[in-house]
Amino acid sequence: MSFSQSIGEAQTLTVCQFCDESPEIKWKCVNCELFLCQLCNSKIHRKIKGSSDYEIINIKDFGMEDFATSVRKVDLENMVCTKHSKQKCFAYCNICRVPACLKCLNQTHKLRDYKALDEMYNNIISEMKEEIRKFEENRQVYRNGKDKLQKALSDGDKKKFKKQGLSFYKLRKT
Numbered sequence: 153m154s155f156s157q158s159i160g161e162a163q164t165l166t167v168c169q170f171c172d173e174s175p176e177i178k179w180k181c182v183n184c185e186l187f188l189c190q191l192c193n194s195k196i197h198r199k200i201k202g203s204s205d206y207e208i209i210n211i212k213d214f215g216m217e218d219f220a221t222s223v224r225k226v227d228l229e230n231m232v233c234t235k236h237s238k239q240k241c242f243a244y245c246n247i248c249r250v251p252a253c254l255k256c257l258n259q260t261h262k263l264r265d266y267k268a269l270d271e272m273y274n275n276i277i278s279e280m281k282e283e284i285r286k287f288e289e290n291r292q293v294y295r296n297g298k299d300k301l302q303k304a305l306s307d308g309d310k311k312k313f314k315k316q317g318l319s320f321y322k323l324r325k326t
Contacts, residue, residue: 244272
């Protein structure tokens with residue numbers, strides 16, 4: 153199995169996303185969401201200011217990594233407000249669906265329903281995990297159905313297709 157297939161059929165990575173040269177991708181920075189070669193990871197990326205706390209995972213372990221927890225890591229304690237650049241966000245407005253700082257809560261989001269930022273973040277991660285679980289469950293159902301249809305097609309069982317309301321001709325064209 154090639155690397156591009158192992159990370160998802162829609163993605164076709166061929167070179168390091170940092171140097172755009174090396175085809176030997178060995179690492180993924182969870183925070184930057186970049187796939188890196190060995191040289192860029194060890195000599196350049198790790199030396200960038202602030203990257204010492206970044207989570208770098210070996211590409212061999214990428215498929216094993218839980219997607220919902222490998223999403224870009226968010227530093228909730230240092231999240232800066234997009235409207236008030238010197239203010240840190242600590243709440244989440246449920247109506248506007250955005251993080252908010254103290255000034256936002258007193259102005260734009262005054263008297264609105266809000267939650268603590270970390271609580272909302274954890275809720276969103278839990279929802280993502282549940283959606284991923286449902287997706288994987290449905291994907292397996294569709295795979296099983298596809299396998300049955302392919303077997304019936306290879307066996308030449310036209311009656312089975314007609315019984316299921318499917319045209320043998322339409323399936324052969326796709």
